[in-house]
Amino acid sequence: MGNNNYFKAINLDTRLGNTADQLITTDVKRFCDALASLYSNLGKPVLDIVIFNYQLVRNIGSRGMYGILASYIVTATIMKAITPPFGKLAAEEARLEGNFRIAHSRLITNAEEIAFYNGSEMEKTILDRTYSQLIKHINHIYKIRIAYNMFEDFLIKYSWSAVGLIMASIPVFFPEYAGSAQIEREKILDKNNAGSDILDLKQGSRTQGFITNKRLMVGLADAGGRLMYSYKELSELAGFTFRVYSMIQVLEDINEQKFVQTSGMKPEGEEVFDINKIEGVTEYGHEGLHFKNIPIVTPSGDTVLVKDLNVDINPGDHIMVTGPNGSGKTSILRVISGLWPVFRGVLKRPSIGINEIMYIPQRPYLSIGTLRDQIIYPHNFEDFQKSGRTDKELFSILKTVYLDYIPEREGGMNAVKVWKDVFSGGEKQRIQMARLFYHHPRYVVLDEATSAVSPDVEALMYGSAQDEGITIITISHRPSLFKYHTLLLKVGEGEKGKNWILESISSSNTLIESVDTEIKKIEGHLSDVAELKERLNEINRELKLNVPLVGNDDDDKELKHAKRTLI
Numbered sequence: 001m002g003n004n005n006y007f008k009a010i011n012l013d014t015r016l017g018n019t020a021d022q023l024i025t026t027d028v029k030r031f032c033d034a035l036a037s038l039y040s041n042l043g044k045p046v047l048d049i050v051i052f053n054y055q056l057v058r059n060i061g062s063r064g065m066y067g068i069l070a071s072y073i074v075t076a077t078i079m080k081a082i083t084p085p086f087g088k089l090a091a092e093e094a095r096l097e098g099n100f101r102i103a104h105s106r107l108i109t110n111a112e113e114i115a116f117y118n119g120s121e122m123e124k125t126i127l128d129r130t131y132s133q134l135i136k137h138i139n140h141i142y143k144i145r146i147a148y149n150m151f152e153d154f155l156i157k158y159s160w161s162a163v164g165l166i167m168a169s170i171p172v173f174f175p176e177y178a179g180s181a182q183i184e185r186e187k188i189l190d191k192n193n194a195g196s197d198i199l200d201l202k203q204g205s206r207t208q209g210f211i212t213n214k215r216l217m218v219g220l221a222d223a224g225g226r227l228m229y230s231y232k233e234l235s236e237l238a239g240f241t242f243r244v245y246s247m248i249q250v251l252e253d254i255n256e257q258k259f260v261q262t263s264g265m266k267p268e269g270e271e272v273f274d275i276n277k278i279e280g281v282t283e284y285g286h287e288g289l290h291f292k293n294i295p296i297v298t299p300s301g302d303t304v305l306v307k308d309l310n311v312d313i314n315p316g317d318h319i320m321v322t323g324p325n326g327s328g329k330t331s332i333l334r335v336i337s338g339l340w341p342v343f344r345g346v347l348k349r350p351s352i353g354i355n356e357i358m359y360i361p362q363r364p365y366l367s368i369g370t371l372r373d374q375i376i377y378p379h380n381f382e383d384f385q386k387s388g389r390t391d392k393e394l395f396s397i398l399k400t401v402y403l404d405y406i407p408e409r410e411g412g413m414n415a416v417k418v419w420k421d422v423f424s425g426g427e428k429q430r431i432q433m434a435r436l437f438y439h440h441p442r443y444v445v446l447d448e449a450t451s452a453v454s455p456d457v458e459a460l461m462y463g464s465a466q467d468e469g470i471t472i473i474t475i476s477h478r479p480s481l482f483k484y485h486t487l488l489l490k491v492g493e494g495e496k497g498k499n500w501i502l503e504s505i506s507s508s509n510t511l512i513e514s515v516d517t518e519i520k521k522i523e524g525h526l527s528d529v530a531e532l533k534e535r536l537n538e539i540n541r542e543l544k545l546n547v548p549l550v551g552n553d554d555d556d557k558e559l560k561h562a563k564r565t566l567i
């Protein structure tokens with residue numbers, strides 16, 4: 001399969017539980033930050049614990065250390081039992097924050113449309129909702145954290161200090177249980193000071209040992225505390241890891257062609273398609289575009305839009321695809337470009353590349369960059385230079401699409417602007433057509449791509465494309481475009497169980513039908529004429545204008561007769 005982006009979107013959507021374009025990058029950043037801070041949070045305390053423990057064993061003996069170890073285990077068990085699920089909470093926070101950010105970026109992208117609809121209130125409601133969901137969740141985490149931190153501090157600071165002090169006092173009250181270092185110190189004292197003041201010296205040494213041990217204990221409690229605190233960070237890291245892992249897992253599954261079936265309700269008797277059992281074949285490198293028994297099915301496999309499509313589009317076969325909304329016209333293109341799977345049958349198509357098949361959508365996409373970049377998209381300036389093409393050529397392309405006034409208006413080919421705001425709707429579509437003439441593909445798919453262009457300019461652009469030998473596939477409802485095509489594919493029509501018809505445009509049927517449609521439209525207008533005439537007379541009367549009355553045919557005859565008599 002060629003391009004899997006759509007599958008990625010669908011899989012990410014369902015498996016990560018949010019919209020596919022959600023800012024997963026934020027999760028990756030959080031994961032990296034948490035992982036980086038983990039080293040400093042864990043590294044030093046672990047080293048401190050090892051060194052202090054070693055020294056303490058030497059000072060207070062193994063019994064004391066067993067006591068401390070037991071207190072660690074008890075505390076850790078209690079902490080584990082009462083620690084809230086910080087990992088889950090962090091993952092949920094990341095998801096809600098993603099929703100919040102995406103709501104803003106959608107608002108920025110569609111600001112003008114929203115303003116025209118006067119949809120600010122609605123958008124505010126959506127933003128407020130995503131914000132309050134996020135803030136509610138964060139507040140919930142803070143509340144849990146306050147209680148948890150208080151308990152954690154109490155347990156670690158007080159209980160550990162108390163246990164530590166008890167253990168440090170062992171060598172003072174029970175010298176026989178002291179550690180090797182203390183015993184050695186006392187032996188040296190015995191050896192060097194065989195006299196009456198030996199008891200005082202030993203007491204001094206034990207006090208000194210107690211102070212040292214107390215300090216070591218404080219250091220140990222601090223290191224242990226930091227280790228315990230980082231347990232919370234570890235749980236959060238687990239949450240971020242889960243999100244990043246899910247994303248990687250989905251991407252790996254896609255590479256291995258494993259997909260998650262997200263079926264909804266399925267009408268009875270309908271054939272079931274399984275996304276993990278794709279039997280269709282796509283062959284690249286053909287001259288034409290050939291569909292052999294290809295069903296057009298949504299990636300979830302539960303909606304068959306077009307049954308076994310059998311169509312051959314050879315170079316020069318300009319084809320128009322029509323049909324009701326949602327019938328699957330654009331979906332045929334999705335299958336051609338590999339965004340949707342070929343569940344069954346054989347698709348033969350030209351190779352991949354903008355010079356083979358180019359797609360021009362109804363809603364133009366304008367990139368960031370210069371005016372030149374808009375024409376040569378998806379190529380960049382480097383590609384443009386390498387191809388040896390010149391700005392002069394670009395000017396002549398702009399002339400073909402009737403945009404030759406643009407470079408002067410916008411300050412030349414190197415001008416950089418927010419192009420989506422600079423061009424009108426029709427200009428945007430014409431810029432897209434300029435891309436067509438720049439890349440000169442063998443096939444172009446125009447998906448309502450000229451709907452905002454005036455009919456005369458549209459006719460000239462279609463003519464130029466055909467003159468240049470580009471085979472046109474148009475997706476549109478407009479009969480006025482029939483004349484530029486040789487084939488007509490009607491989707492959503494025809495016998496049940498097939499729901500498509502292929503006709504030759506020159507066939508009388510099609511022409512009669514298109515003429516019929518036009519006649520019906522004109523008749524519709526004519527039926528209003530009598531009413532409009534009546535209204536005009538009314539207005540003339542009200543304004544007391546001395547103009548002859550307009551009326552039905554008889555009235556007109558009378559009027560003419562009257563005029564002749566007068567003359």
Ligand SMILES: Nc1ncnc2c1ncn2[C@@H]1O[C@H](COP(=O)(O)OP(=O)(O)OP(=O)(O)O)[C@@H](O)[C@H]1O
Pocket residue numbers: 298299300305323324325326327328329330331332
């Ligand atoms: N990714 C998707 N997953 C599932 N269903 C989808 C997906 N994309 C589109 N559809 C559905 O497939 C159906 C056909 O969509 P398509 O865009 O091909 O319609 P169309 O004939 O081009 O319509 P229009 O004339 O309105 O542009 C629609 O009902 C749509 O909801």
